Amino acid sequence: MGWRQTTSALSKEEQAALLDELLQSGLLLEEDRLLYSMLMPDRVKRMQEVLDLRTNHITILTEGVDDPHNQSAVLRSADAFGVQTLHVVEGRAKFKPNSIIAKSADRWVDVVEHPSIEDAIDRLKADGYQVLATALSEKAVPLENLDVSKPTVLLFGNEHHGVSERALAKADGNYLIPMQGYVQSLNISVAAAISLYDVTTRARHVVTDGYGLKVEEKQRILKNWMVKSLPKRSLGVYKQKGLTAFARETGKTE
Incomplete structure:
Protein backbone atom coordinates (compact mmCIF):
# COMPACT_ATOMS: atom_id res chain seq x y z
CA MET A 1 0.00 0.00 0.00
CA GLY A 2 1.39 3.42 -0.95
CA TRP A 3 1.66 6.39 1.34
CA ARG A 4 -1.00 8.25 -0.63
CA GLN A 5 -4.18 6.23 -0.62
CA THR A 6 -6.39 8.38 -2.85
CA THR A 7 -6.01 10.62 -5.85
CA SER A 8 -6.04 14.37 -5.42
CA ALA A 9 -8.98 16.26 -6.87
CA LEU A 10 -6.59 19.10 -7.67
CA SER A 11 -4.86 19.21 -11.03
CA LYS A 12 -1.06 19.25 -11.16
CA GLU A 13 -1.22 22.96 -11.97
CA GLU A 14 -3.47 23.61 -8.96
CA GLN A 15 -1.18 21.57 -6.72
CA ALA A 16 1.85 23.54 -7.90
CA ALA A 17 0.00 26.83 -7.39
CA LEU A 18 -1.02 25.80 -3.87
CA LEU A 19 2.53 24.90 -2.88
CA ASP A 20 3.85 28.16 -4.33
CA GLU A 21 1.19 30.17 -2.51
CA LEU A 22 1.95 28.51 0.82
CA LEU A 23 5.68 29.13 0.44
CA GLN A 24 5.30 32.71 -0.79
CA SER A 25 2.88 33.64 1.99
CA GLY A 26 5.17 32.22 4.66
CA LEU A 53 -11.02 32.01 9.22
CA ARG A 54 -9.36 31.29 12.57
CA THR A 55 -9.04 33.90 15.32
CA ASN A 56 -7.52 34.51 18.73
CA HIS A 57 -9.29 37.86 19.01
CA ILE A 58 -12.00 35.88 20.79
CA THR A 59 -10.98 33.08 23.13
CA ILE A 60 -12.47 30.97 25.91
CA LEU A 61 -11.45 30.29 29.50
CA THR A 62 -13.11 27.48 31.43
CA GLU A 63 -12.85 27.19 35.20
CA GLY A 64 -13.38 23.81 36.82
CA VAL A 65 -15.48 22.26 34.06
CA ASP A 66 -15.38 18.61 35.12
CA ASP A 67 -17.70 16.73 32.77
CA PRO A 68 -15.75 15.36 29.75
CA HIS A 69 -18.88 15.77 27.62
CA ASN A 70 -18.99 19.49 28.43
CA GLN A 71 -15.25 19.86 27.89
CA SER A 72 -15.64 18.21 24.51
CA ALA A 73 -18.69 20.23 23.50
CA VAL A 74 -16.94 23.52 24.30
CA LEU A 75 -13.96 22.44 22.19
CA ARG A 76 -16.28 21.53 19.35
CA SER A 77 -18.00 24.92 19.51
CA ALA A 78 -14.64 26.69 19.52
CA ASP A 79 -13.64 24.86 16.35
CA ALA A 80 -17.03 25.43 14.73
CA PHE A 81 -16.88 29.20 15.21
CA GLY A 82 -13.22 29.61 14.33
CA VAL A 83 -11.78 30.16 17.81
CA GLN A 84 -8.26 28.73 17.83
CA THR A 85 -7.44 28.66 21.55
CA LEU A 86 -9.17 27.31 24.64
CA HIS A 87 -7.72 28.22 28.05
CA VAL A 88 -8.39 25.79 30.87
CA VAL A 89 -8.20 25.79 34.66
CA GLU A 90 -8.93 22.28 35.84
CA GLY A 91 -11.30 21.51 38.71
CA ARG A 92 -11.72 18.17 40.45
CA ALA A 93 -11.36 16.29 37.18
CA LYS A 94 -8.55 16.40 34.64
CA PHE A 95 -9.19 18.06 31.32
CA LYS A 96 -9.79 14.98 29.20
CA PRO A 97 -12.28 15.57 26.38
CA ASN A 98 -14.35 12.73 24.99
CA SER A 99 -13.08 12.25 21.43
CA ILE A 100 -16.46 11.01 20.20
CA ILE A 101 -18.23 14.15 21.44
CA ALA A 102 -15.39 16.46 20.41
CA LYS A 103 -15.50 15.10 16.83
CA SER A 104 -11.69 15.55 16.60
CA ALA A 105 -11.92 19.25 17.54
CA ASP A 106 -9.25 18.55 20.17
CA ARG A 107 -6.83 18.00 17.27
CA TRP A 108 -7.45 21.40 15.73
CA VAL A 109 -7.94 23.73 18.71
CA ASP A 110 -4.99 24.74 20.90
CA VAL A 111 -5.56 24.01 24.60
CA VAL A 112 -3.60 26.05 27.16
CA GLU A 113 -3.77 24.88 30.77
CA HIS A 114 -3.22 27.27 33.68
CA PRO A 115 -2.38 26.38 37.31
CA SER A 116 -5.01 28.70 38.80
CA ILE A 117 -7.81 31.02 37.74
CA GLU A 118 -5.83 34.00 39.03
CA ASP A 119 -2.84 33.06 36.90
CA ALA A 120 -5.03 32.54 33.84
CA ILE A 121 -6.80 35.89 34.12
CA ASP A 122 -3.58 37.78 34.89
CA ARG A 123 -1.83 36.27 31.87
CA LEU A 124 -4.72 36.94 29.53
CA LYS A 125 -5.05 40.53 30.71
CA ALA A 126 -1.31 40.99 30.23
CA ASP A 127 -1.84 39.86 26.63
CA GLY A 128 -4.40 42.63 26.15
CA TYR A 129 -7.65 40.75 26.67
CA GLN A 130 -10.74 41.86 28.51
CA VAL A 131 -12.14 39.01 30.58
CA LEU A 132 -15.94 38.71 30.66
CA ALA A 133 -17.54 36.08 32.87
CA THR A 134 -20.94 34.46 32.53
CA ALA A 135 -22.88 35.32 35.68
CA LEU A 136 -26.36 36.41 36.73
CA SER A 137 -25.97 39.72 38.54
CA GLU A 138 -27.34 43.25 38.53
CA LYS A 139 -24.26 44.41 36.64
CA ALA A 140 -24.43 41.70 33.99
CA VAL A 141 -24.59 42.99 30.42
CA PRO A 142 -26.75 41.22 27.80
CA LEU A 143 -24.61 39.14 25.46
CA GLU A 144 -25.56 41.20 22.40
CA ASN A 145 -24.31 44.40 24.08
CA LEU A 146 -20.76 43.20 24.74
CA ASP A 147 -18.02 45.31 23.16
CA VAL A 148 -16.31 42.86 20.82
CA SER A 149 -13.97 45.42 19.27
CA LYS A 150 -11.48 44.54 22.03
CA PRO A 151 -9.70 41.18 22.31
CA THR A 152 -12.14 39.23 24.47
CA VAL A 153 -12.07 36.21 26.77
CA LEU A 154 -15.37 34.52 27.57
CA LEU A 155 -15.13 32.88 30.99
CA PHE A 156 -17.32 29.88 31.84
CA GLY A 157 -17.45 28.23 35.25
CA ASN A 158 -18.18 24.87 36.79
CA GLU A 159 -21.37 23.05 35.79
CA HIS A 160 -22.87 23.26 39.28
CA HIS A 161 -21.30 26.29 40.94
CA GLY A 162 -20.62 28.60 38.02
CA VAL A 163 -17.76 31.08 37.92
CA SER A 164 -15.99 31.37 41.29
CA GLU A 165 -16.01 34.53 43.38
CA ARG A 166 -12.23 34.74 42.91
CA ALA A 167 -12.67 34.79 39.15
CA LEU A 168 -15.53 37.30 39.26
CA ALA A 169 -13.41 39.62 41.38
CA LYS A 170 -10.65 39.65 38.76
CA ALA A 171 -12.85 39.71 35.65
CA ASP A 172 -13.47 42.98 33.81
CA GLY A 173 -17.20 42.38 33.78
CA ASN A 174 -19.89 39.78 33.38
CA TYR A 175 -22.67 39.07 30.96
CA LEU A 176 -25.78 36.98 30.59
CA ILE A 177 -27.75 35.38 27.79
CA PRO A 178 -31.27 36.87 27.92
CA MET A 179 -33.96 34.20 28.34
CA GLN A 180 -37.74 34.32 28.33
CA GLY A 181 -38.59 31.09 30.13
CA TYR A 182 -38.91 30.04 33.77
CA VAL A 183 -35.42 28.55 33.75
CA GLN A 184 -32.69 31.20 33.78
CA SER A 185 -29.69 29.00 33.15
CA LEU A 186 -28.22 26.95 30.33
CA ASN A 187 -25.82 24.04 30.22
CA ILE A 188 -22.27 25.35 29.75
CA SER A 189 -21.96 23.71 26.33
CA VAL A 190 -25.10 25.45 25.10
CA ALA A 191 -24.12 28.78 26.66
CA ALA A 192 -20.67 28.57 25.06
CA ALA A 193 -22.10 27.82 21.62
CA ILE A 194 -24.61 30.69 21.75
CA SER A 195 -22.00 33.11 23.09
CA LEU A 196 -19.38 32.18 20.52
CA TYR A 197 -21.79 32.46 17.63
CA ASP A 198 -22.82 35.95 18.71
CA VAL A 199 -19.42 37.44 19.51
CA THR A 200 -17.52 35.93 16.57
CA THR A 201 -20.22 36.98 14.10
CA ARG A 202 -20.17 40.57 15.35
CA ALA A 203 -16.40 40.77 15.80
CA ARG A 204 -15.74 39.70 12.20
CA HIS A 205 -17.65 42.78 11.04
CA VAL A 206 -16.39 45.19 13.71
CA VAL A 207 -12.67 44.36 13.80
CA THR A 208 -11.13 45.44 10.51
CA ASP A 209 -7.52 44.63 11.43
CA GLY A 210 -6.29 41.94 13.78
CA TYR A 211 -9.25 39.57 13.86
CA GLY A 212 -7.46 36.82 11.96
CA LEU A 213 -4.28 35.02 12.95
Missing part, protein backbone atom coordinates in the same frame (compact mmCIF):
# COMPACT_ATOMS: atom_id res chain seq x y z
CA LEU A 27 2.66 29.65 5.87
CA LEU A 28 4.91 26.80 4.80
CA LEU A 29 8.65 26.82 5.45
CA GLU A 30 11.12 25.24 3.05
CA GLU A 31 12.19 22.88 5.83
CA ASP A 32 8.62 21.54 6.01
CA ARG A 33 8.19 20.77 2.31
CA LEU A 34 8.87 17.09 2.88
CA LEU A 35 6.21 16.98 5.57
CA TYR A 36 3.82 18.71 3.16
CA SER A 37 4.59 16.13 0.47
CA MET A 38 3.33 13.31 2.70
CA LEU A 39 -0.22 14.69 2.68
CA MET A 40 -2.88 15.03 0.04
CA PRO A 41 -2.76 18.60 -1.34
CA ASP A 42 -6.53 18.76 -0.92
CA ARG A 43 -6.07 18.18 2.82
CA VAL A 44 -3.54 20.98 3.15
CA LYS A 45 -5.69 23.32 1.07
CA ARG A 46 -8.56 22.71 3.48
CA MET A 47 -6.22 23.52 6.37
CA GLN A 48 -5.30 26.78 4.66
CA GLU A 49 -8.97 27.67 4.19
CA VAL A 50 -9.77 26.98 7.84
CA LEU A 51 -6.73 28.92 9.06
CA ASP A 52 -7.85 31.95 7.09
CA LYS A 214 -0.83 36.42 12.24
CA VAL A 215 1.32 34.64 9.65
CA GLU A 216 3.63 33.30 12.37
CA GLU A 217 0.66 31.78 14.19
CA LYS A 218 -0.69 30.23 11.01
CA GLN A 219 2.73 28.79 10.21
CA ARG A 220 3.01 27.08 13.60
CA ILE A 221 -0.55 25.76 13.50
CA LEU A 222 -0.29 24.51 9.91
CA LYS A 223 2.79 22.46 10.75
CA ASN A 224 1.09 21.09 13.84
CA TRP A 225 -2.00 20.14 11.85
CA MET A 226 0.08 18.50 9.12
CA VAL A 227 1.91 16.37 11.68
CA LYS A 228 -1.39 15.35 13.29
CA SER A 229 -2.74 14.39 9.86
CA LEU A 230 0.05 11.96 9.03
CA PRO A 231 -0.83 8.27 8.80
CA LYS A 232 0.05 6.43 12.02
CA ARG A 233 3.05 4.67 10.56
CA SER A 234 4.68 7.79 9.17
CA LEU A 235 3.72 9.82 12.25
CA GLY A 236 5.56 7.35 14.47
CA VAL A 237 8.70 7.54 12.36
CA TYR A 238 8.48 11.32 12.17
CA LYS A 239 8.14 11.75 15.94
CA GLN A 240 10.73 9.17 16.95
CA LYS A 241 13.48 9.68 14.42
CA GLY A 242 12.97 13.06 12.82
CA LEU A 243 12.62 14.21 9.26
CA THR A 244 15.77 12.56 7.85
CA ALA A 245 14.73 9.08 8.95
CA PHE A 246 11.19 9.90 7.93
CA ALA A 247 12.38 10.53 4.36
CA ARG A 248 14.58 7.45 4.27
CA GLU A 249 12.00 5.01 5.62
CA THR A 250 9.11 6.31 3.55
CA GLY A 251 11.12 6.73 0.38
CA LYS A 252 10.13 10.37 0.15
CA THR A 253 12.53 13.07 -0.98
CA GLU A 254 11.98 16.70 -1.88
Whole structure:
Protein backbone atom coordinates (compact mmCIF):
# COMPACT_ATOMS: atom_id res chain seq x y z
CA MET A 1 0.00 0.00 0.00
CA GLY A 2 1.39 3.42 -0.95
CA TRP A 3 1.66 6.39 1.34
CA ARG A 4 -1.00 8.25 -0.63
CA GLN A 5 -4.18 6.23 -0.62
CA THR A 6 -6.39 8.38 -2.85
CA THR A 7 -6.01 10.62 -5.85
CA SER A 8 -6.04 14.37 -5.42
CA ALA A 9 -8.98 16.26 -6.87
CA LEU A 10 -6.59 19.10 -7.67
CA SER A 11 -4.86 19.21 -11.03
CA LYS A 12 -1.06 19.25 -11.16
CA GLU A 13 -1.22 22.96 -11.97
CA GLU A 14 -3.47 23.61 -8.96
CA GLN A 15 -1.18 21.57 -6.72
CA ALA A 16 1.85 23.54 -7.90
CA ALA A 17 0.00 26.83 -7.39
CA LEU A 18 -1.02 25.80 -3.87
CA LEU A 19 2.53 24.90 -2.88
CA ASP A 20 3.85 28.16 -4.33
CA GLU A 21 1.19 30.17 -2.51
CA LEU A 22 1.95 28.51 0.82
CA LEU A 23 5.68 29.13 0.44
CA GLN A 24 5.30 32.71 -0.79
CA SER A 25 2.88 33.64 1.99
CA GLY A 26 5.17 32.22 4.66
CA LEU A 27 2.66 29.65 5.87
CA LEU A 28 4.91 26.80 4.80
CA LEU A 29 8.65 26.82 5.45
CA GLU A 30 11.12 25.24 3.05
CA GLU A 31 12.19 22.88 5.83
CA ASP A 32 8.62 21.54 6.01
CA ARG A 33 8.19 20.77 2.31
CA LEU A 34 8.87 17.09 2.88
CA LEU A 35 6.21 16.98 5.57
CA TYR A 36 3.82 18.71 3.16
CA SER A 37 4.59 16.13 0.47
CA MET A 38 3.33 13.31 2.70
CA LEU A 39 -0.22 14.69 2.68
CA MET A 40 -2.88 15.03 0.04
CA PRO A 41 -2.76 18.60 -1.34
CA ASP A 42 -6.53 18.76 -0.92
CA ARG A 43 -6.07 18.18 2.82
CA VAL A 44 -3.54 20.98 3.15
CA LYS A 45 -5.69 23.32 1.07
CA ARG A 46 -8.56 22.71 3.48
CA MET A 47 -6.22 23.52 6.37
CA GLN A 48 -5.30 26.78 4.66
CA GLU A 49 -8.97 27.67 4.19
CA VAL A 50 -9.77 26.98 7.84
CA LEU A 51 -6.73 28.92 9.06
CA ASP A 52 -7.85 31.95 7.09
CA LEU A 53 -11.02 32.01 9.22
CA ARG A 54 -9.36 31.29 12.57
CA THR A 55 -9.04 33.90 15.32
CA ASN A 56 -7.52 34.51 18.73
CA HIS A 57 -9.29 37.86 19.01
CA ILE A 58 -12.00 35.88 20.79
CA THR A 59 -10.98 33.08 23.13
CA ILE A 60 -12.47 30.97 25.91
CA LEU A 61 -11.45 30.29 29.50
CA THR A 62 -13.11 27.48 31.43
CA GLU A 63 -12.85 27.19 35.20
CA GLY A 64 -13.38 23.81 36.82
CA VAL A 65 -15.48 22.26 34.06
CA ASP A 66 -15.38 18.61 35.12
CA ASP A 67 -17.70 16.73 32.77
CA PRO A 68 -15.75 15.36 29.75
CA HIS A 69 -18.88 15.77 27.62
CA ASN A 70 -18.99 19.49 28.43
CA GLN A 71 -15.25 19.86 27.89
CA SER A 72 -15.64 18.21 24.51
CA ALA A 73 -18.69 20.23 23.50
CA VAL A 74 -16.94 23.52 24.30
CA LEU A 75 -13.96 22.44 22.19
CA ARG A 76 -16.28 21.53 19.35
CA SER A 77 -18.00 24.92 19.51
CA ALA A 78 -14.64 26.69 19.52
CA ASP A 79 -13.64 24.86 16.35
CA ALA A 80 -17.03 25.43 14.73
CA PHE A 81 -16.88 29.20 15.21
CA GLY A 82 -13.22 29.61 14.33
CA VAL A 83 -11.78 30.16 17.81
CA GLN A 84 -8.26 28.73 17.83
CA THR A 85 -7.44 28.66 21.55
CA LEU A 86 -9.17 27.31 24.64
CA HIS A 87 -7.72 28.22 28.05
CA VAL A 88 -8.39 25.79 30.87
CA VAL A 89 -8.20 25.79 34.66
CA GLU A 90 -8.93 22.28 35.84
CA GLY A 91 -11.30 21.51 38.71
CA ARG A 92 -11.72 18.17 40.45
CA ALA A 93 -11.36 16.29 37.18
CA LYS A 94 -8.55 16.40 34.64
CA PHE A 95 -9.19 18.06 31.32
CA LYS A 96 -9.79 14.98 29.20
CA PRO A 97 -12.28 15.57 26.38
CA ASN A 98 -14.35 12.73 24.99
CA SER A 99 -13.08 12.25 21.43
CA ILE A 100 -16.46 11.01 20.20
CA ILE A 101 -18.23 14.15 21.44
CA ALA A 102 -15.39 16.46 20.41
CA LYS A 103 -15.50 15.10 16.83
CA SER A 104 -11.69 15.55 16.60
CA ALA A 105 -11.92 19.25 17.54
CA ASP A 106 -9.25 18.55 20.17
CA ARG A 107 -6.83 18.00 17.27
CA TRP A 108 -7.45 21.40 15.73
CA VAL A 109 -7.94 23.73 18.71
CA ASP A 110 -4.99 24.74 20.90
CA VAL A 111 -5.56 24.01 24.60
CA VAL A 112 -3.60 26.05 27.16
CA GLU A 113 -3.77 24.88 30.77
CA HIS A 114 -3.22 27.27 33.68
CA PRO A 115 -2.38 26.38 37.31
CA SER A 116 -5.01 28.70 38.80
CA ILE A 117 -7.81 31.02 37.74
CA GLU A 118 -5.83 34.00 39.03
CA ASP A 119 -2.84 33.06 36.90
CA ALA A 120 -5.03 32.54 33.84
CA ILE A 121 -6.80 35.89 34.12
CA ASP A 122 -3.58 37.78 34.89
CA ARG A 123 -1.83 36.27 31.87
CA LEU A 124 -4.72 36.94 29.53
CA LYS A 125 -5.05 40.53 30.71
CA ALA A 126 -1.31 40.99 30.23
CA ASP A 127 -1.84 39.86 26.63
CA GLY A 128 -4.40 42.63 26.15
CA TYR A 129 -7.65 40.75 26.67
CA GLN A 130 -10.74 41.86 28.51
CA VAL A 131 -12.14 39.01 30.58
CA LEU A 132 -15.94 38.71 30.66
CA ALA A 133 -17.54 36.08 32.87
CA THR A 134 -20.94 34.46 32.53
CA ALA A 135 -22.88 35.32 35.68
CA LEU A 136 -26.36 36.41 36.73
CA SER A 137 -25.97 39.72 38.54
CA GLU A 138 -27.34 43.25 38.53
CA LYS A 139 -24.26 44.41 36.64
CA ALA A 140 -24.43 41.70 33.99
CA VAL A 141 -24.59 42.99 30.42
CA PRO A 142 -26.75 41.22 27.80
CA LEU A 143 -24.61 39.14 25.46
CA GLU A 144 -25.56 41.20 22.40
CA ASN A 145 -24.31 44.40 24.08
CA LEU A 146 -20.76 43.20 24.74
CA ASP A 147 -18.02 45.31 23.16
CA VAL A 148 -16.31 42.86 20.82
CA SER A 149 -13.97 45.42 19.27
CA LYS A 150 -11.48 44.54 22.03
CA PRO A 151 -9.70 41.18 22.31
CA THR A 152 -12.14 39.23 24.47
CA VAL A 153 -12.07 36.21 26.77
CA LEU A 154 -15.37 34.52 27.57
CA LEU A 155 -15.13 32.88 30.99
CA PHE A 156 -17.32 29.88 31.84
CA GLY A 157 -17.45 28.23 35.25
CA ASN A 158 -18.18 24.87 36.79
CA GLU A 159 -21.37 23.05 35.79
CA HIS A 160 -22.87 23.26 39.28
CA HIS A 161 -21.30 26.29 40.94
CA GLY A 162 -20.62 28.60 38.02
CA VAL A 163 -17.76 31.08 37.92
CA SER A 164 -15.99 31.37 41.29
CA GLU A 165 -16.01 34.53 43.38
CA ARG A 166 -12.23 34.74 42.91
CA ALA A 167 -12.67 34.79 39.15
CA LEU A 168 -15.53 37.30 39.26
CA ALA A 169 -13.41 39.62 41.38
CA LYS A 170 -10.65 39.65 38.76
CA ALA A 171 -12.85 39.71 35.65
CA ASP A 172 -13.47 42.98 33.81
CA GLY A 173 -17.20 42.38 33.78
CA ASN A 174 -19.89 39.78 33.38
CA TYR A 175 -22.67 39.07 30.96
CA LEU A 176 -25.78 36.98 30.59
CA ILE A 177 -27.75 35.38 27.79
CA PRO A 178 -31.27 36.87 27.92
CA MET A 179 -33.96 34.20 28.34
CA GLN A 180 -37.74 34.32 28.33
CA GLY A 181 -38.59 31.09 30.13
CA TYR A 182 -38.91 30.04 33.77
CA VAL A 183 -35.42 28.55 33.75
CA GLN A 184 -32.69 31.20 33.78
CA SER A 185 -29.69 29.00 33.15
CA LEU A 186 -28.22 26.95 30.33
CA ASN A 187 -25.82 24.04 30.22
CA ILE A 188 -22.27 25.35 29.75
CA SER A 189 -21.96 23.71 26.33
CA VAL A 190 -25.10 25.45 25.10
CA ALA A 191 -24.12 28.78 26.66
CA ALA A 192 -20.67 28.57 25.06
CA ALA A 193 -22.10 27.82 21.62
CA ILE A 194 -24.61 30.69 21.75
CA SER A 195 -22.00 33.11 23.09
CA LEU A 196 -19.38 32.18 20.52
CA TYR A 197 -21.79 32.46 17.63
CA ASP A 198 -22.82 35.95 18.71
CA VAL A 199 -19.42 37.44 19.51
CA THR A 200 -17.52 35.93 16.57
CA THR A 201 -20.22 36.98 14.10
CA ARG A 202 -20.17 40.57 15.35
CA ALA A 203 -16.40 40.77 15.80
CA ARG A 204 -15.74 39.70 12.20
CA HIS A 205 -17.65 42.78 11.04
CA VAL A 206 -16.39 45.19 13.71
CA VAL A 207 -12.67 44.36 13.80
CA THR A 208 -11.13 45.44 10.51
CA ASP A 209 -7.52 44.63 11.43
CA GLY A 210 -6.29 41.94 13.78
CA TYR A 211 -9.25 39.57 13.86
CA GLY A 212 -7.46 36.82 11.96
CA LEU A 213 -4.28 35.02 12.95
CA LYS A 214 -0.83 36.42 12.24
CA VAL A 215 1.32 34.64 9.65
CA GLU A 216 3.63 33.30 12.37
CA GLU A 217 0.66 31.78 14.19
CA LYS A 218 -0.69 30.23 11.01
CA GLN A 219 2.73 28.79 10.21
CA ARG A 220 3.01 27.08 13.60
CA ILE A 221 -0.55 25.76 13.50
CA LEU A 222 -0.29 24.51 9.91
CA LYS A 223 2.79 22.46 10.75
CA ASN A 224 1.09 21.09 13.84
CA TRP A 225 -2.00 20.14 11.85
CA MET A 226 0.08 18.50 9.12
CA VAL A 227 1.91 16.37 11.68
CA LYS A 228 -1.39 15.35 13.29
CA SER A 229 -2.74 14.39 9.86
CA LEU A 230 0.05 11.96 9.03
CA PRO A 231 -0.83 8.27 8.80
CA LYS A 232 0.05 6.43 12.02
CA ARG A 233 3.05 4.67 10.56
CA SER A 234 4.68 7.79 9.17
CA LEU A 235 3.72 9.82 12.25
CA GLY A 236 5.56 7.35 14.47
CA VAL A 237 8.70 7.54 12.36
CA TYR A 238 8.48 11.32 12.17
CA LYS A 239 8.14 11.75 15.94
CA GLN A 240 10.73 9.17 16.95
CA LYS A 241 13.48 9.68 14.42
CA GLY A 242 12.97 13.06 12.82
CA LEU A 243 12.62 14.21 9.26
CA THR A 244 15.77 12.56 7.85
CA ALA A 245 14.73 9.08 8.95
CA PHE A 246 11.19 9.90 7.93
CA ALA A 247 12.38 10.53 4.36
CA ARG A 248 14.58 7.45 4.27
CA GLU A 249 12.00 5.01 5.62
CA THR A 250 9.11 6.31 3.55
CA GLY A 251 11.12 6.73 0.38
CA LYS A 252 10.13 10.37 0.15
CA THR A 253 12.53 13.07 -0.98
CA GLU A 254 11.98 16.70 -1.88
